[in-house]
Amino acid sequence: RITRLEFIHEGQYVYPVSEDRLSLLLHKKNLISDYVSAIKQEEKRFNLAEFLKSRSVKLTNEVLEDLSGKRKIKVLSDASRMQEFRPMIRDGFGIPYIPGTSIKGVIRTALLYNALKSLKDSNPADFKSIIEDRIKTDIHNRVDKRKLFEWAEEKWLAGYRLDDKKGSPNRDWLRMLHVTDAYCPAEIETVLIEVNILKKEHTWTYRTESSLSKTAIWLECLPENTVLEFEASWDKRLLEEFKRYNRRLDLPDNLNKIFAQLKNWSEDIFAFERNFSRGHDLERWYINNPSTFRVGFGSGMISTTIVMLLEEDTRKTVRNYAGLNRGKDIAPKSRRVWIKNNIPVPLGWAVIEVVGSGSKL
Numbered sequence: 358r359i360t361r362l363e364f365i366h367e368g369q370y371v372y373p374v375s376e377d378r379l380s381l382l383l384h385k386k387n388l389i390s391d392y393v394s395a396i397k398q399e400e401k402r403f404n405l406a407e408f409l410k411s412r413s414v415k416l417t418n419e420v421l422e423d424l425s426g427k428r429k430i431k432v433l434s435d436a437s438r439m440q441e442f443r444p445m446i447r448d449g450f451g452i453p454y455i456p457g458t459s460i461k462g463v464i465r466t467a468l469l470y471n472a473l474k475s476l477k478d479s480n481p482a483d484f485k486s487i488i489e490d491r492i493k494t495d496i497h498n499r500v501d502k503r504k505l506f507e508w509a510e511e512k513w514l515a516g517y518r519l520d521d522k523k524g525s526p527n528r529d530w531l532r533m534l535h536v537t538d539a540y541c542p543a544e545i546e547t548v549l550i551e552v553n554i555l556k557k558e559h560t561w562t563y564r565t566e567s568s569l570s571k572t573a574i575w576l577e578c579l580p581e582n583t584v585l586e587f588e589a590s591w592d593k594r595l596l597e598e599f600k601r602y603n604r605r606l607d608l609p610d611n612l613n614k615i616f617a618q619l620k621n622w623s624e625d626i627f628a629f630e631r632n633f634s635r636g637h638d639l640e641r642w643y644i645n646n647p648s649t650f651r652v653g654f655g656s657g658m659i660s661t662t663i664v665m666l667l668e669e670d671t672r673k674t675v676r677n678y679a680g681l682n683r684g685k686d687i688a689p690k691s692r693r694v695w696i697k698n699n700i701p702v703p704l705g706w707a708v709i710e711v712v713g714s715g716s717k718l
Contacts, residue, residue, distance in 0.1 A: 360441045362396070365406040365424065367416050369432055371549055372425035373444070374405065379424055388412055401440070426451070430577050434551040442575035443654065445547055448538075453547055455585060455652060457536040463652050464615060465514065465531055467622035468608060470663045472513045474625075477666055489671050502679045506662075518602040530608050533595045534615065539587035541579075548580045552655065555701060556691045561637050564691065574693065576654060578704075589615075616711060623649045626660050630692075630703065639694060639701040648706035655693035655704030664688075 365372045383389045391412060396403050409416060421429070428451055445453045477484040488509070495505055515529040552574040554564040564572040579585075591612050609615050631643035651660045658680065659665055664672045669688070676688040683690055694701035 358441045359444050361404050363405070364442075365409075365416065365421060366432070366436055366439065367406060367421060370421075370429040371432055371436065371442070372421045372429050374424045375426055378426065379405075382414070382420075382424065386412065386414060388414075430547050430549045432549045434549075436549065436551070436575065439551075439573070439575050442549060442577060445577040445579070452540065453545065453579065454541075455539040455587075457538045457587060459652055460539060460587060461531065461534060461536045463650065464534065464536070464619055466661060466663070467619045468531070468615075469510065469513055470622050470625075470666065471618045472608070473509070473663055473666055484666075489667060492667070492671060493674060496674055496678045505675075505679060509663075514608070517599055519598055520602060530599070533592040533599070535590045535592065537588045539585040541583055541585050545579065545583060547577050549575060549577050550695045552576050552693050552695055552704065553701075554691050555637075555639065555694050557633065557637075557687060558690065576704075578653075591615075612711075616709070619709070620649055623651060625665060626651060629659055629665055633692070637701075638699070639692070639703065641700060642702055646706065648708055650707045650709040651705045652707065653705040657692060658689045660705070 359373055363374055363376075365374060380389075383392050392408065395408050406416065414420070446456065447453050473484070473488060476487070491508070492505070514531065517528045517530055519528055553571045554574075556562050556564055566572055589612055596610055609618055627643065627648060631640060634640040634643060658676065662675075664675055667675065672688040673683075673685065677683060693704055695704065696702070
């Protein structure tokens with residue numbers, strides 16, 4: 358999180374400040390002692406922009422760009438009360454991107470979801486005894502939350518063999534899949550939005566603070582309709598090694614099958630989320646914006662796990678144990694949304710297209 362100590366909000370933009378560049382400016386203006394004293398006195402109320410203005414430092418474009426290294430974020434909401442925001446990940450050159458590991462993580466979830474969905478469709482009794490009952494038992498035994506579903510990943514994704522030894526390392530099926538980081542082919546300006554938390558209880562409400570104002574999460578993100586490109590490749594040599602030592606080859610063995618499973622998974626999520634939003638303005642977004650991929654902050658429990666496949670009571674048990682205990686409330690009961698022209702917009706949805714020999718997000 359970047360706080361008021363680390364950014365300046367001026368006009369339509371927020372400028373994240375470099376500590377080194379700020380130090381040079383404070384030294385040049387002989388303000389280091391004043392700066393330290395002001396922080397000690399005001400603590401969380403400290404506002405860097407107000408401090409500099411009160412010391413007769415004019416925040417011209419030249420000064421702002423020098424302090425931020427010419428990095429700025431366009432603000433799409435009233436940010437006058439913003440105290441902090443969550444920055445988007447950037448590389449060593451300050452360029453925003455989506456890590457290949459994040460994209461591969463989505464694919465991993467999709468493959469596991471499809472494998473378990475196939476089990477549930479073909480044999481509901483086995484699904485209940487192997488999956489749901491095991492989850493309930495682990496929660497009853499207070500298994501580490503971070504390891505709650507490790508056994509399923511081992512069984513369906515990582516439990517293969519690469520030689521005649523059962524204990525071989527690196528047996529994960531997705532070692533064959535390589536995904537690069539996703540970058541925008543053109544220079545891009547990120548935006549800063551205010552995210553609210555929509556709750557579905559007896560009625561639709563937004564989470565509020567003690568001041569009765571909506572809970573606000575400020576988020577730096579890519580603007581709508583941004584195009585990013587990445588490459589996905591399949592290691593055929595490693596595939597042959599897996600085939601040599603494994604009879605059970607029920608996972609996809611080429612990129613076309615990978616993206617087909619990703620599409621099936623995302624369609625199920627989209628339908629689940631649209632059904633959740635029925636009767637609220639959020640549903641309008643799902644009606645008008647078909648999407649095939651979801652990644653990033655705000656995706657939520659449904660998009661990052663296999664809990665869609667579980668019965669409602671089991672989902673509640675998982676949520677109450679691994680997340681926040683909401684008792685008998687529906688699981689999950691809330692969604693992070695951006696209010697655009699009075700219409701809530703969910704986060705993280707995209708369309709993924711295969712273009713020639715590459716893939717475009």
